[in-house]
Amino acid sequence: MSRNAVFQALGSESVSRPPSKFDYAADRTFRSLAIGCAVLIIALVAYILWEIGGAAWPAISSYGLDFLVGTDWNVSEQEFGILPQIWGTLYSSLLALLIGGFFGITVAIVLTQHFLPPRIAIVFRTIVEMLAAIPSVVYGLWGIYVVIPAIRPVANWLHEALGFIPFFSTSLAGPGLMPAVIVLSIMILPTVAAISQDALQSIPFKTREAAFGMGTTRWEAIFRVMIPTASGGIFGALVLGFGRALGETMALAMLIGNANQISLSLFAPANTLASLMASNWPEAGAIEQNALMYAALALLAITFVVNVFGTWIMSYATRHTR
């Protein structure tokens, strides 16, 4: 029986009718639009890689791989190298990950392991989430007028007392690595805390009860059972937090001092790839712009690898804790 025959058999009283030509056309248009948008995301990522690569091409062909290991950024002699910036990016992000990761995971533990009464926990969770809402430039401004004056006496005391340790080998004149790292760790704290909380919360309650039933104290349960069980998610949180830190721009451009040097000292000015771009771009000529595009490509490569790795860990971890 054909479809039309079905509707004829229903008689003229029936309100049901087959989808009209318009319905079919609308359905098809809508679905192809949706498919188009899904394809668009893939195309967008490919186009971003292509465009940045294309814009960097003149610099790639003239400087080659020496660009990655060169240490000078000299516009007048057209010598460009980004090793100090790569070093600064990785060093500052690692230090920030150390501090922000420690605080973020502790916050996640305090919030998920019933240390606080529920009402206070909600307030505290909101405070931590709000840290993520403050724009980067505002952190930069705050860093200039609050963090730098606050840590300068401590930094200079450390330099005078313990100056023989490479980490304290210079004094903090103003902008420098340490203020940048502090602000950076505040900025990645909410990311780490939020993802670690998800990981800790997805552990079945009976796992925890089993640990308590064995007679563990609360922290023995946390260290020996909860953290190992959630380790995949927590590791993913750290990797994604690291990815955030690598690409952070404005606060660093305002705080890190923009000095192209490689130093272990926590108080020396340094530079990162992103802040190099932000601070040099407005006055850059055509050749320097190409070199900056090459730097952008290097940053893109680093963050892309880190983020793909982090996203992959997260999908692996969520698949295996359920």
Place this chain on the structure above:
Amino acid sequence: MAAITPPRGASLAGIPQLRASRFEGRNLKNLIYTIVALIVAGIAAIPLISVLYMLLSEGGVRLFGNVVAIFTELPPAGFEMGGGFGNAIIGTCVMVGIAALISVPVGILCATYLAILGPANRLATVSRFLAKVLTGFPSILAGVFAYAVVVLWMGTYSAIAGGIALSVLMLPTVILTAEEAMKMVPQRMKDAAFGMGCTRSQVIWSVVLPTGLPGILTGVMLAVAGAAGESAPLLFTALFSNYWMSSLSEPTASLSILIYNFSGMPFENQIELAWTASLVLVLIVLVFNILSRIFGRQKY
């Protein structure tokens, strides 16, 4: 871990003493860890309080004492006193508006594909993965991209380029939250609509989108809040302007770039304005954050 010692008094009465003291062995360790953890968590709350205090004390006086000038006057030059940043507020709103106009429809359409039309096929899996990777995409690279595509093509820095750069950053947030919201729509509601003979797009338009709307709006508000606070991409696309905006294809002022420019200036007046602009920017971001929470609270 401390060795487990036989409980005190066990041999005397023949009954083990089951009540452990708070200050011995493992319990003491537990107590110390708890105190340290609470102190660490408390330290994590200090930055936000300090930022908010600075914003109110440094920027509040100027904002509440001189509201009209702040919103209607142009940024002052070097040694000028007074002034405001009306053009930057307008510029930020216009660019975020352009970004929302692009990213909201595209993002929601993409999310319908990811959540309803092809949840498990290869195209959906790849798109979803790339959207997740894009959430961690450095914002400055969105600016570089928009520069290479739009600014070089138009020949000038513009609000349009700024909007496009911001839309790249808003897209993943919109897509991923809208997808989650649409997945939360109960299967039986969709089944009921299919059972009545709806086409797939009718199910999406009349059942899934209206039901998932609060969740979708949450994502949109979060994306808008994030985009309003962005500055690095605007440096490459919209630049800055000291004048009122007259068209979409000219350099445009924004609050975040104003803060960046003024923060490094040696003049009291400009630094004060940077704090005031920060306060206004944080208020805008907070309003959208609170909106997202209000929408997110309605559960179905």
